[in-house]
Amino acid sequence: MTDQIARNEKQLGAILRRVRKQTGLTQGRLGDQIHLRQGTVSRLEAGEPAVQLRTLMEVLAALNLELVVRPRSQGSAADIEDLF
Template sequence: MDNIARTQKQLGSIVRRYRKHKGMSQGTLGSKSSLRQATISSIENGESDASLTTMMDILAALDLELVVRPRSKGSDTKIEDIF
């Protein structure tokens, strides 16, 4: 299933969801991506201005990839409002 993230908070929610789906703690994901647990927490809460390199390391640790495409014209509803 594809996930769309248009904000830092939405991307953090996706990271959290996949991390939990894989049964990882924040500390484990941090270790796999050479980051501190506090950094993972900050990203998952949408509170971090993480670099692209950091985000790519996290996505790789979760066995995910980044896909860039034109923005869809769908609803402006925030993903957090759906769940």
């Protein structure tokens, strides 16, 4: 999988949804794996900002993803939006 850039909650949610579907998991099944309700997974994928950092980290681990922090690229906002 190639690197994917998320600059806001909605973009991160879209990436998580895409990866979850690629792995063949439903929201409920993913939630069951890490003891979360399906609704919590749904809110995370929708980009709702009130999700706890611990929850995000558990979902990333369950999807075999990791968080990388780096300086922002200098592409325009429109360029980033085209990725989604």
